Amino acid sequence: MSTIQLKLSSLLIFVILSLELQLSTAQYDIFDMGLDNPLNLIWKNRQTGHNHDMSTRINCPTYDNNNRTGTCMTSTSCKFQGGISIGRSTCRLWNTCCVFEITSNQTSNSRVTYFVNPPNPRTRTQPHHVHIQLLQDVCQLRVDIISMRLAPPLVEPAMPAGVTSTCKDEYLQIDPMTSDNTLPAFCGTQNNQHFYVHLDQHNHWSTFTLSIFLDRPAAATSDATWDIKITQLECPRYRGTHDKQAKTDRNQLANDFYLLAPRNCLQYFTEPRGEVYNFGFVPTTMSTLTTNQDYAICFKRQPGSCGISFKVNHFFLRSKAPCDEEYIYIPEAVDTEKICDEIPAMPVTTLESIHPGPLYIHFHSDSVVETPTGQHGFHFEYNNVRCQNKKNL
Structure with missing residues (x-):
């Protein structure tokens, strides 16, 4: 191989690696003056609490029968984080649309997470918790109850007259609660419903927990089932020239702004x-x-x-x-x-x-x-x- 061919091959390899690095760091400019070493981004983003990984910030449709929404990231990152790779969808080169489904006592830091029931949930009476690690600048959570079938409200007589109707046996609950969240109890059958959780950004919460409490005997003739979509929505804020968040995908922020309640x-x-x-x-x-x-x-x-x-x-x-x-x-x-x-x-x-x-x-x-x-x-x-x-x- 001639010297010119070797130089061209080396240049091609460098260009490919540079593109892969730029895409895997999710739109960070490697020439940003605020970055001493672009490779450090890969490790600095692996922190607890607020998640700064830009790959979990860009939504993508799956175009399948389940009509799921995923997030764009590399297939390796998708597998490493426990996601399901659906295909490229609207993501950029070398990225895949990754869908996150979790069942019980699991944690997700994705922009969009699906909380689904485990197999045979009717035989279990313990709570089912999922934990959502909040991204930076998240001010609201939109919770879409695609479907949920729990025990109906319990109707009891009240004194001196009338009745009460409350969710006592089985219900959906969120934590933390704030003064802005006057949430009703969620139980019974819910289809194609949604609600918003307004987060107080001054409290700097890092985790949001969604729980379903069950009280169903093993002999029950029907299963408790649920399919719940949790979307993190960011509020725009001023970002300085050297802020690593400055190169956020503007289209994603625009989509979030449209959905903010x-x-x-x-x-x-x-x-x-x-x-x-x-x-x-x-x-x-x-x-x-x-x-x-x-x-x-x-x-x-x-x-x-x-x-x-x-x-x-x-x-x-x-x-x-x-x-x-x-x-x-x-x-x-x-x-x-x-x-x-x-x-x-x-x-x-x-x-x-x-x-x-x-x-x-x-x-x-x-x-x-x-x-x-x-x-x-x-x-x-x-x-x-x-x-x-x-x-x-």
């Missing part, structure tokens, strides 16, 4: 139209709300929108006028702001809230309510209303 919103719907229903509502079966709930459901105002409308598919709450025990409050609703009791499915009822402020509804339930007599809860179809001629967007 307004303060104190338990749920946040970002699409212009869709369905909203109470936790535990199952249209085809009898279900009941848990008592002692008080939270806000928020909706993203779309460009050109002057309000929001709600088509009532089902509405039955255990309270009558003046709606003190259990109600939904819709700010500046055209007909009435506070609704309770029962709204029949026919004729079709549509409620409109036309005003310039944030779009939300407020659900409230006392600790003791009237005895339920039917399918209990609410199910609306919402739609942003265009200001011009007040047509749906």
Whole structure:
């Protein structure tokens, strides 16, 4: 081999290694003046507490039947961290879309993690905990309950009258709790639901724990099952010239910003139209709300929108006028702001809230309510209303 060929081969090897290093360090510029030795990034990022590994910050779709969301990283890193490599997807060269599924007493530091039930969970009564190591600048967690089947709320008589409906036998719980997190109890059947956890960045928490408590005998005829997606969302902050986080993927931050919920919103719907229903509502079966709930459901105002409308598919709450025990409050609703009791499915009822402020509804339930007599809860179809001629967007 001639000298020129050797030089060209050496140059090609150097270029390939440089590209691999640049991609594996996830978009850090190796000529950044803040870095003395780019190779040190690989080791410095392996720290406990806040995870600074940029490879766990870029989401990617899997395009499979499970409709999972993964994170871009090298296949070696994916295997080393216990992930499942799905394929390249939208990731860059030499990276793979890695999906993280954990069951019980496991830890994940991925942007997106799936908490799934272990095999045969009905024979176990101990809690199932998963721990999420928080990335730097994470200010919210979005928890999507894809599906969950636990024991229903326990309905008990109260003195001197009425009933309580609480999650006592089996339920989902989070830790830590903050003053901003007025979370209701989660039990029974939950499908395609979500909620937000607002983190207090001044407390500098490094870990978030999600737990499911079971109390199901071995002779039970059905399994307790769950499939829960946990997404870490970052709040933008100023980064100095030499900050190693300065070269964060801007598209990912833009995606996070779109999903960030307004303060104190338990749920946040970002699409212009869709369905909203109470936790535990199952249209085809009898279900009941848990008592002692008080939270806000928020909706993203779309460009050109002057309000929001709600088509009532089902509405039955255990309270009558003046709606003190259990109600939904819709700010500046055209007909009435506070609704309770029962709204029949026919004729079709549509409620409109036309005003310039944030779009939300407020659900409230006392600790003791009237005895339920039917399918209990609410199910609306919402739609942003265009200001011009007040047509749906």
